[in-house]
Amino acid sequence: MRTVEEHQRVVAGLIEKRPPVRLPIAATLGLTLAEDIVAPLSLPGFDNSAMDGYAVIAEDVAGATEDRPVRLPVVEDIPAGRTDLLVLQRGTAHRIMTGAPLPRGATAVVPVEATNGATDTVEIRTAARSGQHVRTAGEDVTAGTTVLRAGVALTPAALGLAAALGLGELSVIPRQRVLVMSTGTELVAPGAPLQPGQIYESNAVMLAAAIREAGGEVVASPMCGDDVDVFRDTLNRYAGQADLIVTTGGVSAGAYEVVKDSLGSGAAPAATSGSGEVEFAKVAMQPGMPQGAGRVGGTPVVTLPGNPVSALVSFEVFLRVPLRAAMGAVQPGRPRRSAVLTEDLTSPRGKRQFRRGVFDPATGEVTSYGPPASHHLRWLASANCLLEIPEDTHELPAGSRVDVWDLS
Ligand code: AMP
Ligand code: MG
Secondary structure, three states, rough: EEEEEHHHHHHHOOOOOOEEEEEEHOOOOOOOOOOOOOOOOOOOOEEEEOOEEEEEOOOOOOOOOOOOOOEEEEEEEOOOOOOOOEEOOOOOOOEEEEOOOOOOOOOEEHHHHEEOOOOOEEOOOOOOOOOOOEEEOOOOOOOOOEOOOOOOOOOOOHHHHHHOOOOEEEEEEOOOOEEEEEEOOEEEOOOOOOOOOEEEEOOOHHHHHHHOOOEEEEOOHHHHHHHHHHHHHHHHHHHHOOOEEEEEEEOOOOOOHHHHHOOOOOOOOOEEEEOOEEEEEEEEEEEEOOOEEEEEEEEEEEOOOHEEEEEEHHHHHHHHHHHHHHOOOOOOOOOOEEEEOOOOEEOOOEEEEEEEEOOOOOOOOOOOOOOOOOOOOOHHOOOOEEEEEEEOOOOOOOOOOOEEEEEE
């Protein structure tokens, strides 16, 4: 059997970063910036008012008080967006709005609240310090400054900054495009009527969501029966659009193992089997023992087991990290915590066990959640962590320390 780490290395070795692309800024949220952003202009781009009020020369209103206001003629009205260049003469005021360009010569803005708000002759009721309520050009960003470094994940605020600098497109590491294929003649799409013996398809929905949550793009998530020709046709239809193909089901030791039959030699239950470029292996873990990985027509393919818990745990253990790393994530893995177990647990010897759990960050305690079997989706849906129990551990008494993967 392969160790978890061995199979992690095989999968990681298949997934490659795509070359950077330029995308419209609105399409780049969460992506990794591929080159530094150097400010092409300053922010603010021009001196402007920080308040609605009156642009003045500070000396002109030096003596103004509530009782002895200074009266100034209002000779211009400057809303935000006015583009002509104005000059303020001594002994006059311009009415000005927040964000409007400060006229040349003005040294301060008196807020409207400290005036009578008039548009002909304004009464200024307070003195103004030079520079008061003026936003100076370049005080936020000076043109030529590197404001964001290649490698950062683009947040809403980063997009806001880039947009403020006038950048319509950004160079980013593109998303990995993933084809998700679920297999099983028993599967029916949710929403359709169910015959006896059939079940609703859940893996493709779940894995597509996990891929999107990890930042990937899902090319398609078709459902195939256990028919080799249908499987191959479906794969060929979409494979050209994908950087990675993820399949579920059809890789264990029974008959009708469509993924094995299509991509490998299909039958042999040995530790490693397969022909061509896809290798099927047993990995010493629970859940998720039957795994496979390789290439089809040059495109990486990772074949996950069919049991829903196995499929999602396998995604967490083998795929999520290389997928995120290939999109430039600096910390592609889940945060790990050391937690104190609240109950006795046993784990199979010789296998890495991943149990679903509920971790309480307030107490640092973790309680396993639901049985270890690989078809209990209900518990997985309400768990917030995976407990990772080493191969050589058979019994874990309450109070033991255990590693957990924080899924929250
Ligand atoms: P397999 O690996 O194909 O033998 O599937 C193992 C178990 O997982 C069987 O009980 C299947 O019915 C179930 N299973 C496989 N694929 C899916 C799927 N896409 N959605 C829900 N259950 C599945
Ligand atoms: Mg199956």
